[in-house]
Amino acid sequence: MSDDSSRSPANAAPALIDEKDLRGSIIRLAWPVVVQQASFAMVQLVDTALVGHLGEDALAGVRLAGLLLWLSMSGMIAIGVGATAVVARLVGSGESRDASKVMQTILVLAVVWGLIMMVLMLVFGGWMLGVLGAEPAAQAEGTDYLHGLAFGLPFFSFVFAGNAAQQGAGDTRSPMVVGLLINVVNAFASFVLINGSGPFPELEVLGSGVGFTIAGMVGAVLVAGVLMSGRRSLSWIPFRGGAFNRADAGRILNVGVPAGLEQAQFNVAFMIYTRIIASLGTTALAAHGVTLAMQTLTFNIGFALSIATSAIVGQTLGAKRPDLAEKASYMTMRYSLVFMSVVAVILMTLGGQITSIFVGGENSDAVVDIARQTMFIFAFALPGLAISLSLSGSLRGAGDTRAVLYIMAGCTWIVRLIPAYLLAITFGLGVPGAWLAAIADINVRAAIMFFRFRRGKWKHMKV
Secondary structure, X not given: OOOHHHOOOOOOOOOOOOHHHHHHHHHHHHHHHHHHHHHHHXXXXXXXXXXXXXXXXXXXXXXXXXXXXXXXXXXXXXXXXXXXXXXXXXXXXXXXXXXXXXXXXXXXXXXXXXXXXXXXXXXXXXXXXXXXXXXXXXXXXXXXXXXXXXXXXXXXXXXXXXXXXXXXXXXXXXXXXXXXXXXXXXXXXXXXXXXXOOOXXXXXXXXXXXXXXXXXXHHHHHHHHHHHHOOOOOOOOOOOOOOOOHHHHHHHHHHHHHHHHHHHHHHXXXXXXXXXXXXXXXXXXXXXXXXXXXXXXXXXXXXXHHXXXXXXXXXXXXXXXXXXXXXXHHHHHHHHHHHHHHHHHHHHHHHHHXXXXXXXXXXXXXXXXXXXXXXXXXXXXXXXXXXXXXXHHHHHHHXXXXXXXXXXXXXXXXXXXXXXXXXXXXXXXXXXXXXXXHHHHHHHHHHXXXXXXXXXXXXXXXX
16 A cells, blocks of 8 residues: 555645656656666667677677567556556656555566576577577678577666666666766677687687677666665565565556567567568668668667657656646657758768768678768758657557557558668669668558547546
C-alpha cells in the first residue's frame, strides 16, 4: 500500500516539472538522456571505427551483426517502455513505494530476455548473417563479433531496464553517467583486445565483441548500485516481496509489448531492406553500414528526447495534467527539429569526410563515394525523423503504444520496402535509391504520427 501523504494534490504538476519554467524542466530532464543515448550509439560507432581499418569484410560483418543486435533490442525496448510508463504514472500520482516494488519484476523480465537472446546469438547468429546476404568472409567476421558480444546481452538488458525505470522516476543523470562509463570501458577493452596490446591476445573482430560484453558487465554492476542506493523515487532491494509479480508483469507488458513488436517488425523489415542492398555487393553494403552508423547516432539522440518526453507525459498524466503533457510534447518536438536540422546540414556538407574516418583498405574510395551520396540523401529525412521520434515518445509515455506500432509497421512495409526494391534494383539506382525510399517512409510516418497526437486520444489511456 502506498503512503497517501506522498500523493500529489489534484491538478498539480508532478515534482520533476516546474510549470513556470517548463522549458528548463525539459532541458534538465532531456540533456542527460541525450548524452546517455549518444554514448550507447557511440558503442556501435566505436566498434565500427576500430574494425573498419581491418578491411571491408570486417566492416560489413560487424554492421550486419549490429542489425541482429538491434533485433535483440526489441525485447529490451518492450520492457523499458513498459517500465518507464508504469513507473512514471506511479511516481506522478504519488505512489513511489509501489514504483519501487515493481522494480524486481522489471529486472527479472530483462535478465530472462537477455539470456534468451544470448542463446539465440550463439546458436543461430552465423546462420542469420548468411540469410541477410553476407558474403562468406563478411559472414565469418560477423559471427566472431556476435560470439563475443552474446554473453553481454543479459547484462545490457539489465542496464536498459534499470535505466528506463530511473528515467520514468525522473532520474536521468544516473543513466547518463552509466552510459558514459560503459562507452569508455567498451572503447578501451575493444581497442586492447582487437590489437592485442600488452599481455592481451590479438583477437581482431572477436575482441570488439568481447569488449562489448565487458562493458555490459560493468554497466550492470553500476545500475544495480544506483538502484540499491535509493536515489530519487526508486529504491530496489533484491527479492524484496518475492522475486516476481505476475500482475506487475502484465501491467508492464501490456504497455511494452506493442513497443517491442514495433521494434521487432521494424528490424525484420530492415533486414529485408539490408538484404536488398547486400545484393549489390560488399562495397555497397560497407557504404550503407557507415551511413547506418550515422543514422543510429542521430536516431539515438532524437530517441533520447522522446524518452524524456515519455517520462514527462507519464508523470503529468499521473498527476491529472494532460494540458501540461501536451505543452511539453510540442516544446520537445521543436527542440528535436532544431537539432536534427543542424545535423542535416552537417551530413550534406561533410558526408565524405565523415565516411573516410570509418573506412580503410581496398575499395575505400568507392565506399566513401557511395556513402557521401547516401548521407546527403538521408539529411532530407531528419526533420521528419525529429517529429516522428518526439511525438511517438509522447504517445508511448501515455500508453498509446498500439497506435505507434500500427503507424510504424504500415509505413515500414508499404512505404519503404517496396519502393526500395524498385528504386535500387529495378531502376538501377543502387544504394542511393534504397535510401530515397527510407526518406519517404520517415516523412509519411511523421505526418501520421502528428495527426494521431493531435486527435488527443492518448490523454485518456489507462496504464
